[in-house]
Amino acid sequence: MLAQIRVPSVLSRAGAVSALTLAAVGGTMLAPGGASEAHAATSSATKALNVAASKKGAPYKYGAAGPSRFDCSGLTLYSYKRAGKTLPRTAQQQYNKTRHIGSGSRQKGDLVFFHSGRGVYHVGIYAGSGKIWHSPKPGSGVKLERIWTKSVYYGRVR
Numbered sequence: 832m833l834a835q836i837r838v839p840s841v842l843s844r845a846g847a848v849s850a851l852t853l854a855a856v857g858g859t860m861l862a863p864g865g866a867s868e869a870h871a872a873t874s875s876a877t878k879a880l881n882v883a884a885s886k887k888g889a890p891y892k893y894g895a896a897g898p899s900r901f902d903c904s905g906l907t908l909y910s911y912k913r914a915g916k917t918l919p920r921t922a923q924q925q926y927n928k929t930r931h932i933g934s935g936s937r938q939k940g941d942l943v944f945f946h947s948g949r950g951v952y953h954v955g956i957y958a959g960s961g962k963i964w965h966s967p968k969p970g971s972g973v974k975l976e977r978i979w980t981k982s983v984y985y986g987r988v989r
Contacts, residue, residue, distance in 0.1 A: 876940025878914035883956045883964035886973045891966045901966040903954050906973060907942055916988050922954040929986025937985045944984040
Protein backbone atom coordinates (compact mmCIF):
# COMPACT_ATOMS: atom_id res chain seq x y z
CA MET A 832 0.00 0.00 0.00
CA LEU A 833 1.37 3.41 -0.92
CA ALA A 834 0.54 6.24 1.41
CA GLN A 835 -0.27 9.72 0.15
CA ILE A 836 2.34 12.39 -0.37
CA ARG A 837 1.08 15.95 -0.19
CA VAL A 838 3.30 18.44 -1.98
CA PRO A 839 2.50 22.09 -2.63
CA SER A 840 1.82 22.60 -6.37
CA VAL A 841 4.96 24.73 -6.89
CA LEU A 842 7.14 21.91 -5.57
CA SER A 843 5.33 19.15 -7.45
CA ARG A 844 6.48 20.73 -10.72
CA ALA A 845 10.07 20.88 -9.51
CA GLY A 846 10.55 17.12 -9.66
CA ALA A 847 12.14 15.17 -6.82
CA VAL A 848 11.80 16.90 -3.49
CA SER A 849 13.60 15.90 -0.34
CA ALA A 850 11.79 15.09 2.89
CA LEU A 851 13.60 18.02 4.53
CA THR A 852 12.23 20.42 1.93
CA LEU A 853 8.74 19.03 2.45
CA ALA A 854 9.08 19.47 6.21
CA ALA A 855 10.29 23.06 5.73
CA VAL A 856 7.17 24.00 3.75
CA GLY A 857 4.76 22.10 6.00
CA GLY A 858 4.05 19.13 3.75
CA THR A 859 3.68 15.54 4.81
CA MET A 860 5.43 12.50 3.44
CA LEU A 861 4.88 8.83 4.21
CA ALA A 862 6.81 5.88 2.90
CA PRO A 863 5.23 2.93 1.06
CA GLY A 864 3.17 0.99 3.57
CA GLY A 865 3.43 4.01 5.82
CA ALA A 866 -0.12 4.31 7.08
CA SER A 867 0.86 5.35 10.55
CA GLU A 868 -0.08 3.46 13.70
CA ALA A 869 -1.79 6.61 14.95
CA HIS A 870 -3.93 6.87 11.80
CA ALA A 871 -4.95 3.20 12.01
CA ALA A 872 -5.78 3.56 15.72
CA THR A 873 -7.73 6.76 15.10
CA SER A 874 -9.83 5.21 12.37
CA SER A 875 -10.83 2.19 14.49
CA ALA A 876 -11.35 4.44 17.52
CA THR A 877 -13.68 6.69 15.53
CA LYS A 878 -15.64 3.70 14.29
CA ALA A 879 -15.91 2.26 17.83
CA LEU A 880 -17.10 5.64 19.12
CA ASN A 881 -19.77 5.80 16.41
CA VAL A 882 -20.91 2.24 17.19
CA ALA A 883 -21.25 3.10 20.90
CA ALA A 884 -23.22 6.27 20.08
CA SER A 885 -25.54 4.26 17.82
CA LYS A 886 -26.52 2.17 20.87
CA LYS A 887 -27.92 5.17 22.74
CA GLY A 888 -30.72 4.01 25.04
CA ALA A 889 -29.89 0.29 24.84
CA PRO A 890 -30.66 -1.09 28.32
CA TYR A 891 -28.01 -2.06 30.86
CA LYS A 892 -27.75 -5.75 31.66
CA TYR A 893 -24.98 -7.18 33.79
CA GLY A 894 -22.73 -9.45 31.72
CA ALA A 895 -24.30 -8.43 28.38
CA ALA A 896 -22.15 -7.59 25.36
CA GLY A 897 -24.80 -6.65 22.79
CA PRO A 898 -26.16 -6.27 20.35
CA SER A 899 -29.18 -4.87 22.22
CA ARG A 900 -28.16 -4.92 25.93
CA PHE A 901 -24.83 -4.02 27.52
CA ASP A 902 -22.87 -3.66 30.70
CA CYS A 903 -20.02 -1.14 30.64
CA SER A 904 -17.24 -3.39 29.34
CA GLY A 905 -19.70 -5.21 27.09
CA LEU A 906 -20.35 -1.91 25.28
CA THR A 907 -16.65 -1.19 24.75
CA LEU A 908 -15.97 -4.80 23.70
CA TYR A 909 -18.88 -4.75 21.22
CA SER A 910 -17.98 -1.32 19.82
CA TYR A 911 -14.34 -2.18 19.22
CA LYS A 912 -15.20 -5.59 17.83
CA ARG A 913 -17.39 -3.87 15.22
CA ALA A 914 -14.37 -1.63 14.49
CA GLY A 915 -12.16 -4.68 13.88
CA LYS A 916 -10.32 -4.76 17.22
CA THR A 917 -10.33 -7.41 19.94
CA LEU A 918 -10.69 -6.57 23.62
CA PRO A 919 -10.96 -8.86 26.65
CA ARG A 920 -14.25 -9.01 28.59
CA THR A 921 -13.88 -7.01 31.81
CA ALA A 922 -13.00 -3.35 32.43
CA GLN A 923 -9.86 -4.35 34.37
CA GLN A 924 -8.73 -6.74 31.60
CA GLN A 925 -9.38 -4.05 28.99
CA TYR A 926 -7.29 -1.58 31.00
CA ASN A 927 -4.47 -4.11 31.21
CA LYS A 928 -4.52 -4.56 27.42
CA THR A 929 -4.57 -0.91 26.32
CA ARG A 930 -1.66 1.47 25.88
CA HIS A 931 -1.94 3.81 28.87
CA ILE A 932 -1.95 7.52 28.05
CA GLY A 933 -2.22 10.77 29.97
CA SER A 934 -5.32 12.95 29.96
CA GLY A 935 -3.51 15.49 27.77
CA SER A 936 -3.10 12.85 25.04
CA ARG A 937 -6.64 11.49 25.09
CA GLN A 938 -8.54 11.42 21.81
CA LYS A 939 -12.06 10.57 20.81
CA GLY A 940 -12.49 6.80 20.92
CA ASP A 941 -9.94 6.20 23.68
CA LEU A 942 -11.17 4.20 26.65
CA VAL A 943 -11.80 5.92 29.98
CA PHE A 944 -11.31 3.69 33.02
CA PHE A 945 -12.78 4.63 36.39
CA HIS A 946 -10.79 3.37 39.34
CA SER A 947 -10.76 3.13 43.06
CA GLY A 948 -7.18 2.79 44.20
CA ARG A 949 -5.53 0.56 41.62
CA GLY A 950 -8.65 -1.43 40.72
CA VAL A 951 -10.70 -0.49 37.65
CA TYR A 952 -14.48 -0.77 38.12
CA HIS A 953 -16.02 0.98 35.08
CA VAL A 954 -15.17 1.84 31.46
CA GLY A 955 -16.54 4.10 28.73
CA ILE A 956 -15.48 5.47 25.35
CA TYR A 957 -14.20 9.04 25.25
CA ALA A 958 -16.43 11.27 23.09
CA GLY A 959 -14.52 14.54 23.48
CA SER A 960 -15.27 17.62 25.60
CA GLY A 961 -14.94 15.64 28.84
CA LYS A 962 -17.76 13.22 27.96
CA ILE A 963 -18.07 9.45 27.49
CA TRP A 964 -20.48 6.98 25.98
CA HIS A 965 -21.14 4.25 28.54
CA SER A 966 -23.63 1.82 29.96
CA PRO A 967 -23.73 2.92 33.58
CA LYS A 968 -26.01 0.75 35.75
CA PRO A 969 -29.20 -1.29 36.06
CA GLY A 970 -32.28 0.75 35.22
CA SER A 971 -30.32 2.93 32.84
CA GLY A 972 -29.26 2.66 29.22
CA VAL A 973 -26.29 3.58 27.06
CA LYS A 974 -25.82 7.33 27.24
CA LEU A 975 -23.48 10.25 26.74
CA GLU A 976 -22.41 11.70 30.05
CA ARG A 977 -19.81 14.07 31.46
CA ILE A 978 -16.88 12.39 33.27
CA TRP A 979 -17.82 12.93 36.91
CA THR A 980 -14.53 12.26 38.70
CA LYS A 981 -10.79 12.78 38.35
CA SER A 982 -10.18 9.14 39.34
CA VAL A 983 -9.82 7.95 35.77
CA TYR A 984 -7.15 6.39 33.61
CA TYR A 985 -7.05 6.58 29.82
CA GLY A 986 -6.14 3.78 27.45
CA ARG A 987 -5.71 3.54 23.69
CA VAL A 988 -6.71 0.33 21.95
CA ARG A 989 -3.84 -1.01 19.85
